[in-house]
Amino acid sequence: MTEARKPVHSGGCQCGAVRFAVYAEPLHSAICHCRMCQKAFGSFFAPFAVVELGQFVWTRGGPTIFASSQISQRGFCNKCGTPLSCFSNGSAEINIPTGSFDHPEKLPPTFQAGIEGRMPWFADMQSLRGKTTDQLMPKQVLKELENRQHPDHDTPAWPPE
């Protein structure tokens, strides 16, 4: 399949088996604190960019679907487990996890959903003490680390031959 449009955003799962392209700016960017999203992401909340279906294409592979309710389909990579989509049956939009975009920093959230599930200490997280990965991991370990994560851009083939 050839695609004449130029993507505005691209992204995919951690292992690179599934990649996607977005051809228009998302309608909005949000985080959802609901218990379904917490479980699906193994996280305190889920970040989502809401994209028009017509502006979205899976460009390599595609997600495996778990129907988390009779109205919702949650997609994930069946090789590495990355959450990749949340879709309500019949909707004209698809929710794509913002962290799976190649440049999530370009999609700051402007809305919170499911705030009944928000962790009581959510607002305090920014003030936690912190260290960089370099500070936490021995230099030798970092040097010898074989990073199998797909890079933050499209590749003709992955893993590289």
Ligand SMILES: [Zn+2]
């Ligand atoms: Zn994967």
Ligand SMILES: [Zn+2]
């Ligand atoms: Zn949710």
